[in-house]
Amino acid sequence: MPALPLNVGASRVVKGSRIEHVCGNPALPPEQDRAVGVQIVQTALHALATDVAEPTLFDAGVG
Amino acid sequence: MSEITVVHYLNQFFAGIGGEEAANLPIQVQEGPVGASRLLQNHLGAQGKVLATLVGGDNFVNEHQDEALDAIRKALRELSPAVLIAGPAFDAGRYGVACALVGHVATHDLRIPSVAAMYPENPGAALTRDVILVPTSDSPRDMDRAVAQLARLALKIGTGGELGPASTEGYLPRGIRRPGVRVKPGYERALEMLRAKLAGEAFATEMKVVGYEQVAGAPPVKHLQNATLALITTGGIVPKGNPDRLVRGGAKEWYRYSIEGLDRLDATHWDCVHRGFYIETVKENPNYVLPLDVLRQIEGQGDVKSLYPWFFSTSGVGTAVLDARRMGEQMGSELRAARVDGALLVAT
Amino acid sequence: MKLEIGTVSVESVVSGSQTRYRDGLLEIDADELLDLARRDPRVTSVRLDLAHPGESARIVNVQDIIEPRQKVEGPGVAYPGVCGRSTETVGRGRTLRLGNVGVTMCADLLPYKSAPFTIFRGSVDMSGPGATEPYSALHHVCLTFETNDQLDYPERNEAAWRATFAVADRLAQLLPDQQPDSVETYELGAADAKLPRMLLLTNIHSVEHHSGTVHGFGEAVYGLSRLHPPWLLHPNEILDGCIAKRNTWINANDPFAKALVHAHNRDFNVLGVLVQRTRWSYQSEKDLTAHQMAKLARMLGADGVIVASDAGGNDFVEVALTVRACIRAGLQTVLMSTEESSEEGAKPPWLFTIPEADAVVSLGSGGSAFGRGRRLTRRAMERAIGGSVLYTDGNALDGAPVPATAEVAGGGSTGGRWGQGVQSCFDY
DSSP states (O other): OTHHHHHHTOSEEEEOSBTTBTTOOTTSOHHHHHHHHHHHHHHHHHHHTSOOSSOEEEEOSOO | OOOEEEEEEEETTTTTSOSGGGTTOOOEEEESOOTTHHHHHHHHGGGEEEEEEEEEOHHHHHHSHHHHHHHHHHHHHHHOOSEEEEOOOTTOHHHHHHHHHHHHIIIIIHOOOEEEEEOTTSGGGGSOSSSEEEEOOSSGGGHHHHHHHHHHHHHHHHTTOOOOOHHHHTOOOOSOEEEEEOSSOHHHHHHHHHHHHHTTOOOOOSOOOOOOOOOOOOOOOSOGGGOEEEEEESBOEEETTOTTOOOSSSOOOOEEEEOTTOSSOOTTTEEEOOSSSOOHHHHHOGGGTSOHHHHHHHHHTTSSSEEEEEEEEOBOSSOOHHHHHHHHHHHHHHHHHTTOOEEEEEOO | OEEEEEEEEOSEEEEOSSOEEETTEEEEOHHHHHHHHHOSTTEEEEEEEEEOTTSSEEEEEEEEEEOOEEEEESSSOSSTTGGGOOOOOOSSEEEEEEETEEEEEEEOOOSSTTOOTTTTOEEEESSSTTOOTTGGGSEEEEEEEEEOTTSOHHHHHHHHHHHHHHHHHHHHTTSTTSOOSEEEEEEOOOOOTTSOEEEEEEEEEOSHHHHSSTTOOOOEETTBOSOOSOEEEOHHHHHTTOEESSSHHHHHTOHHHHHHHHHBTTTBEEEEEEEEEEOOSSHHHHHHHHHHHHHHHHHTTOSEEEEEEOOOTTHHHHHHHHHHHHHHTTOEEEEEEOOOOOTTTTSOSSSSOOTTOOOEEEOOOTTOOSSTTOOOEEOOOSEEESOSEEEOOSSSTTOOEEETTSOEEOOOOOOGGGTOOOEEEEEO
């Protein structure tokens, strides 16, 4: 739910899958579920390494 | 009918000592009302007495804050007034800041209620919630009205009266909302407010909406391969049995749990406590809100150097901002001291 | 679309040998009603108690209060769509109601697995500082249910609700033979073209996210409690009971819907009510419903809207996004909403801030006192109906139970999204 942390002013916000499974998707087969998690965490690492001037949303591009 | 005692803080100009050339004046304690304080005494009438006027040079108070405030504290302790009044400062920035600082010392340190007056845009207006602020215009043309208001509020507070809402009493809201009742039910007020808005008529909103405090982002992590990262979750992950009794919401505490030697979190040893979302999925696989499994893999690949051996956990629903800020500061302090380079916070 | 609602007033309710009504006296045959309530095998036991205004009694574990009603003219049935009833569109013709009576469903039952103990569970003080309109002024026929705990929550809730509606319908059978004491007529006729056009945008929580199933039991529109796209309703449909379960009584007697009809062709041209469901899971879903609400309001030709909400927390995000979307779409927008307790400035009033919202009606914060900023204390009662404990804290792991008759803090209701309360908050 990225709108909330962006609204509060968090500087680096990474979009997760769903509230009840932020880093993964149990609806997918295990390998793909894991791949979603990896993609989201990698995006987070990228965000850590990125300079930001204002609250910024990073989108992993996966559900 | 007994009178209340007040002490009035003024700057060098309004005390009648001098202008900019006297701005370095250290704190002076003068008996009774001096300079503009005489106007205050007029407005207090027989109901209040200005015991003393405290005068501070605007430069002195801003540049030697500790010394100035120590002198203020000492004077107020001796004088022990019922109320401290400061200003009006109008749009004079250093004076407004001084009024706020002096008022804060009175109320926060000595429990003496304080009232000050200044232009709402004055930098002193945003400094403290402890001082009741009367809004004024940006110039002393407003002097008499402002002092009358200061006197009125001082008499009310000084005689133990309860202050009503900001809009009724004429002071600036302090970010504190309290329950009360209105005359008509909500749906009637909403229909009337919309009617007025559509007709271009004036209306009074029942809440002035303010944005959140803006915090500057930390500089980026330069070399992830050399970085130590910490994991934090507001998803309420706790060891099975919830030994620390983390609550399901309104948390005031956070806890740290060891991930030393763990490749992932499993459902046997971990649980989820949180009333704000559907928790069954996370109970089966806690890594969904604390991706230890993925981070161990990344650590193993050498993409980050290491993980901080503890993760931090709390349940992030219905948390008071002040509690959240304190918890964040505590977590930040620990991670800073441990020279952690970055943190991933998973929020639900 | 014209609806007449006739009220047959009840002044007292007694237990007797027959279920009948005469001159303001409602007599109920408790055995007959209990037989009806027990018919569903999923119900393992039921007891019946009466509670009257002014008594030293507290009803706890309240899951719903249902007013006995019957449609005597026009299409559809009272409370369409719930518990297997016809979904035919209502809002026209003639409907009779038993005034001052509620059939009250009590059950120590969670709405879904892992729910906090206090969620959706109400309590009603029949006297003392905790007594509030409208519920404390009703005569309650309370049914306390035990249901088969081997079944899942949607089943158990369904069973108890069916039984409660069956009893309400039995009492409603008394209506057609009576002459109503008063009749109100509701109609949105042609309106002066110069009047501004408005819609009420209301927000109803769906339990779907938390219950993990579309069959979760919650407030339903024509029987549907799941998340759904915005739905346009005529105020008459609401006044004819199309929003039911959880808050059945107040929905069918919605003061806001009534006020809209009265304001039509006087202050506004009222176009209708748009219902938005809240507690979508994905950010994209929340964005979508907000965009669609604003779009629908524009397509219908509205100049202004009132967004009504008693949501806090996550549900409030959709509300905030809808307000923002409406303002950006050029609609004059008023938000009528509860706020979170500011705890003396420790918390902001809303989870999600909308700096563009310049017209706000505050319904106050839930559970806080009204008047002089002091917390309310609800008096200890002589008897409790519906259970032996009152759960007082949704954050506590066990719900912080106290004896149901105890003196207890809190309880001032905000009056909900219907805006019926005078509670509010002020800046200090």
